[in-house]
Every structure is written in structure tokens, then in C-alpha cells.
Amino acid sequence: EVHLVESGGGWVQTGGSLRLSCTASGFTFDDYAIAWFRQAPGKAREGVACLDTGDGRIYYQNSMKGRFNMSSDNARNTVWLQMNSLKPEDTAVYYCAIDSPSFVVCGGSSYYTGKIDPENYNYWGQGTRVTVSS
Numbered sequence: 672e673v674h675l676v677e678s679g680g681g682w683v684q685t686g687g688s689l690r691l692s693c694t695a696s697g698f699t700f701d702d703y704a705i706a707w708f709r710q711a712p713g714k715a716r717e718g719v720a721c722l723d724t725g726d727g728r729i730y731y732q733n734s735m736k737g738r739f740n741m742s743s744d745n746a747r748n749t750v751w752l753q754m755n756s757l758k759p760e761d762t763a764v765y766y767c768a769i770d771s772p773s774f775v776v777c778g779g780s781s782y783y784t785g786k787i788d789p790e791n792y793n794y795w796g797q798g799t800r801v802t803v804s805s
Contacts, residue, residue: 680765684804687757695749709766728778759803
């Protein structure tokens with residue numbers, strides 16, 4: 672059974688930073704992507720960044736470039752999301768997800784559409800809440 676666990680969320684003031692982590696287990700994909708998404712209150716879930724294990728690159732949704740930095744330790748099936756210069760509009764539940772094939776759900780999607788589509792992912796963590804106060 673695929674299992675993803677996020678941690679690191681919390682409360683932070685505007686301009687602050689947080690580092691989220693996600694560890695995945697139980698999957699058997701040879702080629703996969705792990706992605707970060709977020710869902711703000713009353714809004715649709717949106718992509719942040721994804722790791723494409725097919726080409727080893729990290730892709731960012733166009734609207735998320737600049738203040739967010741994703742990193743990974745593939746041997747530990749763990750990814751992190753460093754979030755800097757946080758704003759109140761970054762308040763959301765942050766999720767990680769995993770699926771395959773990596774080109775379809777991560778690299779290709781990001782390259783051709785500029786977005787990381789949550790509809791492409793079937794396996795999700797429980798989420799970690801981030802609150803940014805003004």
C-alpha cells in the first residue's frame with residue numbers, strides 16, 4: 672500500500688520560512704514523480720513543484736517559481752519543500768502525492784502546460800497545514 676507522510680507545517684508570520692517534508696513508502700513504480708500541492712480555503716488544489724525521477728529534474732508550476740524550492744533524497748524516498756518569504760495567501764494545506772509515469776504527471780505536464788495537475792495523481796498524503804499571519 673502506498674503511503675505518504677507530510678510534516679513541517681505550522682504557523683509563521685509574513686516573510687517567514689517553513690520547510691515541509693514528505694516521505695513515501697510502499698510504492699513499486701520504477702519511474703515516478705513526487706509532487707507538492709496546496710489547497711487554500713475555498714480554492715481548488717494547485718500544483719507547486721514535482722520531482723521527475725525519469726530525468727532527475729525538479730519542475731515548478733509557473734505561478735510558484737521564486738519563493739519555493741523543492742529538494743529530494745531519492746534513496747530515502749523523501750522530498751522537502753522550502754518555502755521562503757511567505758505571504759498570507761500561502762496559507763493552505765500542503766499535500767504531497769506520487770504517481771507514474773513521471774513524464775506524464777510531472778516533467779511533460781510542467782513543460783507543455785506550465786502546470787502540475789492534481790488530477791494526474793492517485794496517491795496522496797494527509798496534508799500538513801501552513802498558516803501565514805499578516
